[in-house]
Amino acid sequence: MTEWVNITIDGKSYSAPRGRYLLEVCEELGIYVPNFCYYYKLPPQAACRMCLVRIENIRKLQTACTVRVQDGMVVTTNSDEIIQARQGMVDFILANHPLDCPMCDKGGECELQYMSLTYGNLFGRYMETKEHRDEYQLSPFIWLDPQRCILCYRCIRVCDEWVGDHALGVLGRGAHSEIIGNKRDGTLECENCGNCVEVCPVGALTSANFRFRARPWDIEDTITTCTYCADGCQLKLSVRDGKVVRAWAKDMTGINMEFLCLKGRYGNEFVNSPDRMHAPLVRRDGRLEPASWDEAIGLVASRLKEITATHGAESIACLGSPRLTNEVLYVLNKFARDVIGTPWISHIAEHDWRPFFNMLTAPLATQNDIRSGKKTLLLIGGNPPEYNPLTAYSLRYAVRENGSRLIIVNARPLGRLPEESEFFHIRPGSEPALLLALLDESSLNAVADVTNLSVEQLGALRRALEESEDLVVVIGPEVSGAALEAAGALGARWATERRRVRLLPLMRFNNSLGALDMGLTGDLPAPEDIGAHIKALYLVGVDPIRTYGDRWREALARAEFIVVHELFMTETAEYAHVVLPAMSFAEIDGTFTNNAGQVQRVRRALESGGERRPDWVILRLVAKGMGVEMDVRGSAMAMLKDMAERVPGYEGITYEQIDAEGAVQTHRALVKEVPWDDLLDRLKAQVAALDRDRDMITEPPALGAGLFERGTLIEHVPLMARAFGWNGSRLKDEP
Structure with a gap:
């Protein structure tokens, strides 16, 4: 229960929570107190x-960032004495700071620049020669100019507290102190998330991709949603002269507050790539050659009609990408079912999450659910620091700020999560057995043999859940089949009148859940069916060769007709008969749905070049060429209204609501009656088939296992390619 106290600030009476930092109280009350080192x-x-x-009643001036509010406190924030002290501090900071604002990358956004104009003297007091130190690269992504550093230590604290890397420190003392990296030569070995750059109040830390490219008044910022992992961070894309020049976090108001990972911050310039598809390509005499839109659409429409007439609608399969917007996936579903009439409509997925949502018995947990209040957090499998970085940030935040209890059950130790967490080290692949232990106490002896945990450890884990009043269970992709249903059923087993339970699946891509919601829920065709039963493939933004390997290469070679919508020429596109150039997430409006079921805006930040078109527009053109007018409204906003009328869980969601709230959670029907006997029987059968002889893994995953992973989009970011030494060859990894 928050206790409120009465305080007086500058002669006015206010109420404030006892124990809050005075600076935070002043900010909330709109009383300006200058600062550099404080950060929310x-x-x-x-x-x-x-x-x-x-x-x-205190003799010396006090720092508002460290003083906690007490009842009866009387504070003065502005007086001649205080202004003189602040002027002196600005003079000290400028004593060795280069006065090169016109050249500095932070010019126009610099907090020191503003503070100097507000509190600085007209002439500097110190005439001594400044101690010059050359700038250098801390990493391929980050530059450091030591002379500009004002030693606020924001960068160190962000790296320690937000990211958990502990990659920055201080060398030397006093005026000779210098920020350095964690390698022997003073450079960085870390996630390279760039959060240290964003919080730097001056131009000491800068991003390699943005240096000397633009001034704040030269760029236009657009708030949108990241196109990489399923956490769904909001960010600002800065555009100058039709090019994306940087991405940075939304000011403490998005679901990610001000956190971004490496990919979210540095991985968006694929939009600018000269390798983008510019015009339609049609295969003539075995080669893909440029064609007009009319020719390309006409060929696609006629061939799809021929194949439908000859082999039936079920001989055509439509596959979409979990990176596409909800609006595109919604239209693709209608195209497949209403225009072609095929049951083969699915998406390229890293994991089949359908069993989890088919047995969902508790609401999905948002990042704010994890971060707010003291609770018990159970992580089963997964590697959030690498594949869901915002979730890892929220877990760290919950432990640090609220004293939440974090329990990690994993087949290998995980780095960059709080040291205070409790780690249950299980045998690889034994996650289903662990879930059996959570659902069926009588199975503890059998589960102990499979997981390599003792009965006592399993009992302690169950007691931790029993003692919790607020429980969030985070489920990784190692959980599959009946075990994934069991994970969805945890709410029915553990929720009580005094215990709230929420679940969060660690899905992989930015719109993995949206793809399921939009109806792309069919089974993926088996490669051996391509050419035999499946004659044609309509592929929107997917590269199954890259995702699934050579079996799909052989399958595509057998197909009679392949249509591909793409940003780049992929290995799959090379097998296509028609390739249609699509627009990227930065060039269209729409929405993504993250792994917590929150719908967020995707906003057009720039105009697209070439002859590219939005995927949903291309689908409508093909349908029209086949003689069908699709029942689809003509804008992303109108399509969202359509979805709100027809897609379960999206009822009532509008752009206006999303703009007002930032993220709107969908409503999901929960399973009321769990078929426990059948579920436990299938789960026990799954556990019985597990390999009990697999060796334990003692090494944590390598730094960058997910964050530095090469993919179709990110390999076209020049900064990434240089940093990781990627050449033109393609690797098998992300779709």
Whole structure:
């Protein structure tokens, strides 16, 4: 229960929560107190001394960032004495700071620049020669100019608290202190997320991809949603002269607050790539050659009609990408079912999550659910720091800020998660047995043999859940089949009147859940069916060769007709008979649905070049060529209204609501009656088939296992290609 106290600030009375930092209270009340080293939700540092205030009955000026509010406190934030002290601090900071604002990359956004204009003297007091130190690259992504550093230590605290890398430190003392990296030569070995760059108040830390490219007044920012993992971070895309020049976090108001990972911050310039598809391609005499849109659409429509007439609609399969917007996937589903009439409509997925959602018995947990209040957090499998970085950030935040209890059950140790977490080290592949233990206490002896945990450890895990009043269970992709149904049923087993349960699946891609919601739920055709039963493939943004390997290469070679919508020429596109150039997420409007079921806006940040068109427009053109007018409204906003009328869980969601709330969670029907006997029988059969002889894994996953992974989009980002030494060859990994 929050206790409120009465305080006086600058002669006015206010109420404030006892124990809050005075600086935070002043900010919430709209009372400006200058500062450099303070940053929201970071431990106080009191390094810059700019937030000095006078507190009654205390002899010296106090730093507002470290003083906690008490009842009866009388504070003065603005007086001649305080202004003089702040001017002195600005003078100290500028004593060795280069006065090169016109050249500095931070010019126009620099907090020191603003503070100097507000509190600085007209002429500097210090005439001594400044101690020059050359700038250098901390990593392929980050540059450091030591002379510009004002030693606020924000970067160190962000790396420690937000990211868990502990990759930055301080060398030297006093005026000779210098920020350095964690390698012997002072450079960085870390996630390279760039959060340290974003919180730097001056131009000491800069991003390699944005240096010297634009001034704040030269760019236009657009708030959109990241196109990589399923956590769904919001970000701002900065555009200058029709090119994306940077991505940065939305100011503390998105679901990710101000956190971004490496891919979200540095992985968006594929939009600018000269390798983008510019015009339709049609296969003539065995070669793909440029064609007009009319020719390409006409050929696609006529061939699809021929194949339908000859082999039936079920001989055509439509596959979409989990990176596409909900609107595109919605239209693709209608195209497959209403225009072609095929039951083969699915998406390329890294994991089949359908059993989980078919047995869902508890609401999905949002990032705010994880971060708010003290609770028990159970992570089963997965590797959030690499594949769902925002979830990893939220787990760290929950432990640090709220004292939440984090329990990790995994086949290998995980780095960059709180040291205070409790780790249950299980045998690889034994996650189904662990879930059996959570659902059926009588199975503990059998489960102990499979998981390599003792009965006592399993009992302790169950007691931890029994003692919790607020439980969030995070499920990784190692859980499959009946075990995934069991994970969905955890709410029915553990939720009580005093215990709230929420679940979060660690899905892989930015719209994996949206693909399921939009009806792309069919089975993926088996490669051996291509050519035999499946004669034609309509592929929107997918590269099954890259995802699934050579079996699909052989399958595509057998197909009579292949249509591909793509941004780039992929290995799959090379087998196509028609390739249609599509627009990227930065060039269209729409929505994504993250792994918590939250719908967020995708906003057009720039105009597309060439003859590219939105995927949903292409689908409508093909349908029209086949003689069918699709029942699809003519804009992304109108399609969302259509979806709100027809897609379960999306009722009532509008652009206006999303704009007001940032993210709107869909409503999911929960299973009321779980067939426990059948579910437990199938789960026990799955456990009985597990390999009990697999060796234990003692090494944590390599840094960058997911974050540095090469994919169809990110390999076309020049900064990424240079950093990781990628050449033109393609690797088998992401779709």
